[in-house]
Amino acid sequence: MSGHRTWREVAVAAVALPLVITLAVLAFAWPAGRLAPRDLPVGIVGTGTASQHAVEGLVHKKPGAFDFHLYPDQQAARSAIRNRDVYGAFVISSHKITVLQASAASTSVAQLLGQVGQQLADRATQQAAERAATGMHSSAKTPKTPKTSKTPKTPTVDAKAVDVVPVATEDPRGVVFSSAVFPLTICAILIGAFVAMAGGLRRPWQRVLTLLVACAVSGLGVYTVAQGFLGALPHDHVATWAVLSLVLISISATAAGLIRLVGPPGLGLSAVLMVFVGNPFSGATSAPEMLPKGVDYVGQWLPPGAGAGLLRDTTYFDGNNGAGHLAVLALWSVCGLTAILFGHRVKGEARGTKTSAPASGELLPALPGPGAASPIRRHAPAHAHAHRHDGDD
Template sequence: MSSNPLVKHPPWRQLLIVSLVVPVVVTLAVMAFTWPAARTVPRDLPVGVVGDSDLGLGRSRPGAFDLHLYADDAAARRAIDDRDVYGAFEAAPGRVTVLTATAASPAVAQLLTTVVQQAAGPSVRVATVDVVPASRSDSRASVFGSMMSPLVLGAEILAVVVAVLIGFRPALRQLLALAVVSAVTAGGVYLLVQGYLGALPGDRLGDWGALALTLFALSATTAGLASLIGPGGVAVGAALMVFVGNPFAAITSAPELLPKAVARLGQLLPPGAGSNLLRSTAYFGGHGAAIHVVVLAAWSVFGILAIVEGHRRAALRHAARHRVELIESPLRDALIRDSHLLES
């Protein structure tokens, strides 16, 4: 049986369909990655203000910043450590101090410094303090930003290998394979990114757990879709995670720099939740991790249930085919004839 879904069409029509569908798919994929980048501006970006002077940012940039007031420098630093705000600033006569967190987002740290300098004016001295810097080996967090896309692709490959190419059966064996390979892969990624490149300086167990949970949530979701709807489920899962979750995750910027609907969607998908969970474990002592763990756990549960249900349906279909084959088999007919002869 041919695997070509267009086999029923003549060659000229196959070419016509491919010539129309493939360019549309590729164009949409390019748009998914480039459109958010072209719309990068602050939208209710959480920023702290120490004291009572916001340098007029609330009036000059309405809707750009969500300003949080803090009594002193120490309170603002705690808020940055807890991931309540991306940074803060304190205005005093003749000078302004900007508190940033490159580990949270290098793009936001640079943006905040630039905006404060413009608001303060050329005669005011602006000092910048990086409260939560990125790793010394990855000072601009470029390694961190670069690792997430191949991680997502790797999880999709894992799902294809376990669920389609090898096709582990029954459901429990497939789930065990996904869990084991996710855990081992997470260990390998951690050894590379931290052991060799030094880009994940946080708690080892926390970083490994964040990587493993992200890989499992991604791969289990795609494997579950494949179990439910067949090989087409791989395409659905890969499109959702790679071409929607990945560009909408704001890995190299921040969710508050993307259009709000896109940002919300990105953080509800495993790539966005996984990258933010890893930031929390690597740089912020786990602060702000809870919501991202919940999102990844929800996708993991969905994947587990989908795999179990898909395998249950497959078993029912197999049993039904077996009954039909038994009913129609010549052996059954011969046994019935023999039983009739014996009775007579």
Template sequence: MATTPDPSPTRPRTRGPLAVLVAVPLIVAFALWAFAWSAARTAPHDLPLGVAGPPAAVEQLTDQLHQQKGAFEVHRYDDEASARQAVRDREVYGAVVATASGPKMLTASAAGPVVAQLLTQVATRAAPEGTRARTEDVAPAPAADPRGAALSASVLPLALAGVAAGGLTVLLRLRGTPGVAALLGASALVGLAAAALADSWLGILTGNWWAEAAAFGLTVLAVSSTVAGLGTLLGAKGIGLGALLSVLLGNPWSGVSSAPEMLPEPLGVLGQLLPPGAGGTLLRGVGFFDGRAVDTPVLVLTVWAVLGLAAVTLGGLRAGRPESRQPDARRAPAVDRVPAG
């Protein structure tokens, strides 16, 4: 009995290895560009810096700072007390105070040890010859993490946790209410666990414990819901796109290891519009500054979370429609017909 050849064309066996040979180098090159370029171009770009003191001295200090074109965004204050409060309110990263014995630099290592070190060097250059620059850390980093390395290292695990939660939600086909509940529950548990590790055990955060847990959880929720929402709408490609935004772009552009203003333009601005960058800024605000200047990062994270959860809910509604549950006639199995007799 003759067999009918399969009419469906077979894919060339060389297509798979060729795709791997092309895709992997491109991904590695893109990751190196995203991570290495921002690190190699670290420098101040419109870094907010305060100046306080007598008008004549303030004018002289302002002129010296403006000589470094585009490096600093100068904010003027009447006296040292006003400048000190501005640093604590996160209006500026530091402030130069003109005194009778020379300039005095107010820094905040909790806002970024790299920036505090940079401002110390600025004060040293601005000090008159034969005098020693004076610096005061008005918002010091915790003793358990004086260089901010542990806090910087916590952003990537949060992004990975969000990608894992969102990816599993898509792979397990959790849509609608079950998907939303899974994302909310996973984010809340991650927030509690992260706060217990970062605050209670390691001591790298020193703020309100519940506010820190909420910041961790909201960051993970923004990432996970974005990945799940894109995966629900686009499938596996959506999961990859969410991972690209959160890990390959969001992590190196977050500025948490230094400051957003230390990244090349416009990476600092773009990074704060992605969940890892907004989450890092939020963690600093609730961990060291009593929740000051956190309105923008909370808004950014909330928008990502709401859009992702809406996409997951929409996917559940589409899956629940009667027409979506009907079998596709084109996919119906063929029935062998037996000739009569």
């Protein structure tokens, strides 16, 4: 028997654990290694020839990378950026390209749009030079060209970036914001595990109340560090604290609910779901539209991704486009809290720990003192009577 157990443990150590580690690395490394724009919503200001050429060039060079939205003027494009309809916009004219971006939405996307704007400017400059060279070649064949004519100067197209919604000055690269998602997930699972397995919390409402208080206090602590110490969440202080607390509640309630429903395996299930799927698929370090197709949708339906999106919407964009993220977090929170209220842990609580009632005909008063007649009366089992009759015969 011990030999079979030894081989099972060897198999777990040699096969199962390496497989889990490999899948975990794949879950984190694959999305990060395949970052690229996929239907990234951006704006184009104007419908002139220069704008049309720019769109055609981007579609030809990067097919499927951008989802273009046309706006009549720069003010409409800025409003669309603040409303979270697009990540940025290109204002294109014959001599200048202005890139409207929002580093608060994603620093990586803002950098990408800046690079694309510079590429458009270089391409426009090259085309202008080619047209100028063609014109010079045509004029050289004309015999009436005056000798005193000067070589025309090749026009250049400049690119300029304007940050419509900038990230906090204390966190210019947005690393504090993005790096806070992972520890939030881990700590929320720890809160859920403690609440689910704490022996002193015997009533479901006690577990729910303890979880809510712990998440609210933890959210305040996270906000104190992220804003009070690092200055990374500069706007809408109360709303930002509430979002942090809601993110913790959605994850911790899910973990606690799974543990109450299926026992200790629920802790591993919640860790896999939130840490190894939710975190790498959240798009917190870039944007959901920069992740591989399908991964972005999965991530936004899990609390880490929805929480990161709602935190951005609340902190920098006045809550615009945050309704969907809020609904996802609320759904996970309600399901988790419901599981805590009506779920149970394994065997002991499922079957109950009540003392069994005495059998019929038994009297169980207090034990008598020495020498006293015992008042306890018990019916002998049927097989005992049978043995007694056999002895008499």
